[in-house]
Amino acid sequence: MSSSRRPVDYRVDPFDLRLYTVVLELGTITAAAKTVGLSLAAASARLKALEDLVGAKLLERSKTGATPTRAGRALAQHAGEVLAGLEALHVEMARFASGLRGTVRLMSNTAALSEALPQRLGRFLEQHAEIDIELQELPSDAVLDALRRGVGDVGIVADHVDTGGLIARPWLDDRLVALLPRGAAMGAARSMPFAALLERPFVGLSADSGLSRFLLQQARRSGRMPQHRVRVASFDAVAQIVACGVGVAVMPLSAAARWRGAQVRIVALQDAWARRKLMICTSGQAAGRPAIQALVDALVEP
Structure with a gap:
């Protein structure tokens, strides 16, 4: 028609x-x-x-x-x-x-993602309604690889990795500690090597988490593999299970401290890699974008 x-x-x-x-x-x-x-x-x-x-x-x-x-x-x-x-x-x-609108790709290791980032990100997103955050958890070395390949904008890593070729800014202290059941038969030492924990069953985060991958690398260097009784989604869940006497765990001191006084004991790790600093990293190209700079500035605010 x-x-x-x-x-x-x-x-x-x-x-x-x-x-x-x-x-x-x-x-x-x-x-x-x-x-x-x-x-x-x-x-x-x-x-x-x-x-x-x-x-x-x-x-x-x-x-x-x-x-x-x-x-x-x-x-x-x-x-x-x-x-x-x-x-x-x-x-x-x-x-x-002008870079004041869009999505910033933020990649972070487990410690920062679970402890330091949530409140800071919430404040940033509230103040910058025009900017969205695409957040991904990765081990520190994978974060740096993503930045170098241009598939990430901002990365948060521990300082045990090589940040060469990137703009790296020291951020927060991040100590890893052992969390033991209060009645664990492992002596009363205030510190111990990570290898000693491998004699006990573990409670940990998912196998894909950045911290789990990092601890697996350290375990392989000692020639032993951790035996996980269970894996859960958060440090608080890990601590609750450790408090029941099921096994031991490794987590940031900031997370373990929330459970001080409960049925757990916090013990320092003697390994050098357990005493580290978190770094905020960007590539030279990404650092010039206003939205990325706004996020970095917001993260470093006290």
């Missing part, structure tokens, strides 16, 4: 819409031409071309000025909506272009 509907022509120039609305505001083509920076002849030609394009007469011209026809009044309504939409589009795109 054929249709007599006029095909839509999307070639209307926004400048011509602006010129037309100014004519209606000021009442004369002469005044409108001066306002938009055109000669009277050029403005008249553009308005005539606009009428030809939409297929209707838009203005009644007289010696006293120009008034809209019925079609002209309809166009005025749509022109206002189109111009307002274009203005909003330019504002929105300008924010993207």
Whole structure:
């Protein structure tokens, strides 16, 4: 079935819409031409071309000025909506272009993700409604690899890895400690090597967590593998199970300290890798983006 509907022509120039609305505001083509920076002849030609394009007469011209026809009044309504939409589009795109809008890809090791980041990220997201965070947990070496390959923007790692080629900023102290059941038959020592813990069953985070992967690497160096009784989703869950006497665990001191006084004992680890500092890292290219810099600045605030 054929249709007599006029095909839509999307070639209307926004400048011509602006010129037309100014004519209606000021009442004369002469005044409108001066306002938009055109000669009277050029403005008249553009308005005539606009009428030809939409297929209707838009203005009644007289010696006293120009008034809209019925079609002209309809166009005025749509022109206002189109111009307002274009203005909003330019504002929105300008924010993207300046880096003040978009998504920042943040990659973090387990300790920072579980302990230091949540409150700081919440504060940042509240203050920057135009920026979203894509958050991923990875071991420190995988975080640095992602930054170097350009698939991450900001990384938080422990300082035992090589940050060469990246911009690295010291952030927070992050001590790993052993968490033992209060009645564990492992002596009353205030410190012990990680290898000694491998003689006991473990309670840990998921095997995919950054901390679990890191501890597995350290265990392999001692020639032994940890035997996990159970893996759970959070440090608090780990501590509750350790308190029941099921096994031992390794976690950041900040997490273990929440359970001081419960049925657990915190013991320092003698291994050098257990005393570390968290670093905030970016690549040289990413550091120039305002949204990324805003996140880094927010993270280092006290």
